[in-house]
Amino acid sequence: MHHLDPRSKLILSFYFIIIIFLANNWQSYALLLVLTLGGVFLSGVSFGFFLKGVRPLIWLILFTVLLQIFFSRGGTVYWQFGPLALTSFGVINGSYVFCRFVLIIFMSTLLTLTTAPLEIADALESLMEPLKKFKVPVYEISLMLSIALRFVPTLMDETEKIMNAQRSRGVNFGEGSIMKQIKAVVPLLIPLFVSSFNRAEDLATAMEARGYRGGEGRTKYRIHFWKRNDTLACIVFGLATLVLLYLRNW
Amino acid sequence: MSIHFEKVNYVYQPNTPFEHQALKNVTVSIPEGSYTAIIGHTGSGKSTLLQHLNGLLKPSSGRVTVAEKVITASTKNKELGDLRKHVGIVFQFPEAQLFEETVLKDIAFAPKNFGKTQAEAEEIAVEMANLVGLPDELLSHSPFELSGGQMRRVAIAGILAMKPEVLVLDEPTAGLDPKGRIEIMQMFEELHLQHQLTIILVTHQMDDVANYADHTIVLEKGEVIAAAAPKDIFKDPRWLVKHHLALPKATNFAYELQKTGKFSFEKMPLTEKELAAALAASLKKGGNQTE
Amino acid sequence: MEEPMIEISDLSFQYPQQESEALSHLNLAVAAGEWLAVIGHNGSGKSTLAKLIDGLLIPKTGTIKIAGVQLTSSTLWNIRKNIGMVFQNPDNQFVGANVEEDVAFGLENQGVPRETMIKRVEAALTDVGMWDFAQHEPARLSGGQKQRVALAGVIALQPKIIIMDEATSMLDPEGRKEIIQLIQNLNKKNGFTVISITHDIEEASLAQRVVVIDDGLLVQDDKPAKVFQRGAALIESGLDIPFSEKLKNEIRNQGIDVPQEYLTEKGMVDWLCQFISKK
Numbered sequence: 001m002h003h004l005d006p007r008s009k010l011i012l013s014f015y016f017i018i019i020i021f022l023a024n025n026w027q028s029y030a031l032l033l034v035l036t037l038g039g040v041f042l043s044g045v046s047f048g049f050f051l052k053g054v055r056p057l058i059w060l061i062l063f064t065v066l067l068q069i070f071f072s073r074g075g076t077v078y079w080q081f082g083p084l085a086l087t088s089f090g091v092i093n094g095s096y097v098f099c100r101f102v103l104i105i106f107m108s109t110l111l112t113l114t115t116a117p118l119e120i121a122d123a124l125e126s127l128m129e130p131l132k133k134f135k136v137p138v139y140e141i142s143l144m145l146s147i148a149l150r151f152v153p154t155l156m157d158e159t160e161k162i163m164n165a166q167r168s169r170g171v172n173f174g175e176g177s178i179m180k181q182i183k184a185v186v187p188l189l190i191p192l193f194v195s196s197f198n199r200a201e202d203l204a205t206a207m208e209a210r211g212y213r214g215g216e217g218r219t220k221y222r223i224h225f226w227k228r229n230d231t232l233a234c235i236v237f238g239l240a241t242l243v244l245l246y247l248r249n250w
Numbered sequence: 251m252s253i254h255f256e257k258v259n260y261v262y263q264p265n266t267p268f269e270h271q272a273l274k275n276v277t278v279s280i281p282e283g284s285y286t287a288i289i290g291h292t293g294s295g296k297s298t299l300l301q302h303l304n305g306l307l308k309p310s311s312g313r314v315t316v317a318e319k320v321i322t323a324s325t326k327n328k329e330l331g332d333l334r335k336h337v338g339i340v341f342q343f344p345e346a347q348l349f350e351e352t353v354l355k356d357i358a359f360a361p362k363n364f365g366k367t368q369a370e371a372e373e374i375a376v377e378m379a380n381l382v383g384l385p386d387e388l389l390s391h392s393p394f395e396l397s398g399g400q401m402r403r404v405a406i407a408g409i410l411a412m413k414p415e416v417l418v419l420d421e422p423t424a425g426l427d428p429k430g431r432i433e434i435m436q437m438f439e440e441l442h443l444q445h446q447l448t449i450i451l452v453t454h455q456m457d458d459v460a461n462y463a464d465h466t467i468v469l470e471k472g473e474v475i476a477a478a479a480p481k482d483i484f485k486d487p488r489w490l491v492k493h494h495l496a497l498p499k500a501t502n503f504a505y506e507l508q509k510t511g512k513f514s515f516e517k518m519p520l521t522e523k524e525l526a527a528a529l530a531a532s533l534k535k536g537g538n539q540t541e
Numbered sequence: 542m543e544e545p546m547i548e549i550s551d552l553s554f555q556y557p558q559q560e561s562e563a564l565s566h567l568n569l570a571v572a573a574g575e576w577l578a579v580i581g582h583n584g585s586g587k588s589t590l591a592k593l594i595d596g597l598l599i600p601k602t603g604t605i606k607i608a609g610v611q612l613t614s615s616t617l618w619n620i621r622k623n624i625g626m627v628f629q630n631p632d633n634q635f636v637g638a639n640v641e642e643d644v645a646f647g648l649e650n651q652g653v654p655r656e657t658m659i660k661r662v663e664a665a666l667t668d669v670g671m672w673d674f675a676q677h678e679p680a681r682l683s684g685g686q687k688q689r690v691a692l693a694g695v696i697a698l699q700p701k702i703i704i705m706d707e708a709t710s711m712l713d714p715e716g717r718k719e720i721i722q723l724i725q726n727l728n729k730k731n732g733f734t735v736i737s738i739t740h741d742i743e744e745a746s747l748a749q750r751v752v753v754i755d756d757g758l759l760v761q762d763d764k765p766a767k768v769f770q771r772g773a774a775l776i777e778s779g780l781d782i783p784f785s786e787k788l789k790n791e792i793r794n795q796g797i798d799v800p801q802e803y804l805t806e807k808g809m810v811d812w813l814c815q816f817i818s819k820k
Contacts, residue, residue, distance in 0.1 A: 116638070146638060147636065150636070150637070150638050153680035154679075161341065161346065162346060162347060164306050164341065165339075165346070168338070169334075169347070169360035169363060169408065170331070170334060170363025170364045172331065186349065187349045191348065191349050194349075198633075202628065202633035202634065205592070205597055205628070206628055206633065206634035206636070207636060209595055209621065209628075210646055211647055211698075212646070213618065217652045218650060219648070219652050219653055219655055220649060221641070221642055221645035221646075221648070221658050292713055399583060426583070427582040427583040428742070428779065428780050429776075429779035430583065496714060500784075500788070503806065503810075506810055510814050513817070523791055525788060525791070526791030527795060530795030530797055532817065533792075533797055533813075533816055
């Protein structure tokens with residue numbers, strides 16, 4: 001799973017989100033579940049991480065599911081109160097929506113856990129390649145993205161250092177009234193801004209000194225190869241689509 | 251105000267694959283009024299130890315006593331606010347913490363946070379600016395217009411403005427040129443002598459340890475492996491080599507001289523002055539003897 | 542005489558919104574294979590000089606020639622291929638996502654074919670002892686290791702000149718020692734011309750020649766021994782003097798006659814031994 005080409009992983013993840021809307025019965029959801037769990041198993045990542053991905057979204061999911069349950073009409077009516085109704089149709093729809101959410105979250109967790117952010121940036125660059133014809137600075141966008149990603153840990157470090165320094169000067173982050181909390185952010189944001197600006201300037205100088213003058217005429221050190229497994233994964237997804245279409249009209 | 255660590259352990263990100271124990275069973279004291287140097291390699295736990303001094307971190311287990319206040323794993327954050335006033339920490343590259351429109355406001359920031367009025371805080375700020383040798387005309391400038399050395403002084407004044415009893419310095423001269431370095435170190439020396447500040451200096455510079463400190467704590471992989479006066483720390487070069495620690499230059503030179511067999515030192519010199527005095531004595535006397 | 546690698550004449554530079562020049566009428570020639578230390582206090586103009594040589598700043602007056610070619614906007618990019626720079630802050634020059642990609646960055650810019658790149662990246666990382674870390678991300682490296690990677694990035698480009706712009710000033714003593722040792726090797730074994738901009742006097746003492754810059758003016762240009770002999774002038778310029786000179790001064794204060802000329806630490810030991818044997 002980690003060794004798949006990031007391009008195939010990116011495309012297939014998006015593709016999965018599309019085909020999930022083809023599913024309209026238990027059999028098709030079961031198929032998608034098997035597909036997802038297969039991916040989870042192959043990734044070797046512990047299942048707990050996937051559940052963690054669901055947790056922050058649980059309220060949104062429940063809310064949507066409840067909407068589906070109480071506002072869909074059809075089938076046997078179990079209970080009714082004004083516009084609210086609990087119907088067999090609603091219960092089924094609600095559980096489909098729930099499955100859809102969980103499967104999408106699992107699949108995107110799978111993508112992010114097995115693909116370094118930088119590989120995603122690479123994949124995007126490669127997939128946006130045709131846009132170069134329309135004068136979109138694809139290369140620059142991708143370099144910008146990869147440098148931004150590269151500096152995430154540095155900035156997190158910097159944030160912690162500045163927070164510690166300001167705490168030592170009597171600032172309490174995350175305490176007191178909203179106004180107080182907003183005020184407490186200023187001594188954090190300004191130094192962060194200043195240091196990022198200095199970093200950017202240093203980095204620009206260093207890049208220029210190393211001969212960077214835009215994407216023209218550059219060669220690439222990091223390249224990705226489309227391997228047999230990538231083709232295999234695409235075939236699996238293709239077959240799944242066919243089965244889904246068949247099940248849909250069953 | 252002395253500081254005690256009793257069996258302190260600190261674990262970063264416990265119960266995750268990134269779990270890392272930064273302090274291991276640390277029991278050590280920092281005497282009141284001392285100038286204590288903390289030495290050890292990058293990753294030895296120095297900065298973790300330092301953050302325990304004013305409650306930025308709380309021990310995972312064990313207890314830290316600062317200003318009669320006991321900090322354990324269960325101490326509430328709210329109870330720590332007052333502690334930060336007593337222990338001022340000057341972090342590495344402290345100019346990164348500057349943010350106010352003017353130098354004056356930035357120095358006055360901490361006293362205001364600790365309950366001083368605007369007027370009181372600014373009065374303290376002016377006093378502290380003088381103390382660190384910033385000319386008055388700079389007070390109305392933006393801190394970002396100043397030179398690197400001046401920004402460093404503003405940041406230090408901003409900590410001194412809390413009037414702490416303990417001043418913690420994490421590599422305070424990093425990045426400064428030799429003149430700036432000497433000026434800043436002498437300023438701390440004066441604060442220590444004239445204002446009876448307890449100073450805790452985290453450093454890689456053994457010469458600073460030799461020149462200024464009267465007590466030394468050596469950390470290695472999260473453990474305290476020695477706590478003694480600098481002269482006792484530096485009297486066993488083999489022990490230092492074993493722990494990848496350097497000697498002060500004067501001490502190192504004295505050992506080189508001893509190897510020639512023509513000189514011997516009863517008491518190992520720590521500074522150039524001590525070395526020169528010992529050498530002059532034996533040069534005048536001649537022969538294989540030194541004071 | 543052979544043509545100098547770097548030839549600077551009447552070079553001046555002024556930053557916008559500054560009242561005085563950061564560098565004034567500077568003349569300097571550096572021979573191929575030479576190791577030159579440029580020392581001066583912070584803000585003396587020494588880093589400005591480094592940036593001017595690499596064409597990162599445009600001079601107000603004067604000319605710079607690198608290997609006989611005058612630096613102009615049209616020769617700039619070719620000249621830069623001859624110069625590798627390592628800057629002060631280890632974090633702010635690490636462009637790649639991991640070690641090997643960072644080393645490759647300069648090669649990619651020059652359009653070096655990928656097969657050649659792979660070989661050169663490995664060779665350069667091996668030279669600085671960082672090949673085992675090829676896949677590491679910058680967040681997992683110490684400052685000293687990041688500077689070694691930066692140096693590998695320079696070596697991989699096979700320039701003639703290496704400029705170290707205070708590259709050791711943010712490192713701990715161990716990191717500093719490693720970088721200085723690497724530079725010594727690169728200068729002696731591989732014949733790189735080295736310019737090290739520094740205020741570390743021990744680092745400067747290893748160079749073949751020392752230039753002192755004070756408030757934009759070149760105030761001394763001599764062999765280290767000669768420069769250190771004029772210790773008082775160095776201290777006046779906001780700099781330090783080597784340990785052996787300090788010790789000599791202290792011994793002189795004790796009322797003992799010491800030699801005028803600069804002694805290295807080894808020289809000092811020898812002199813002391815001789816002195817005591819004569820008694």
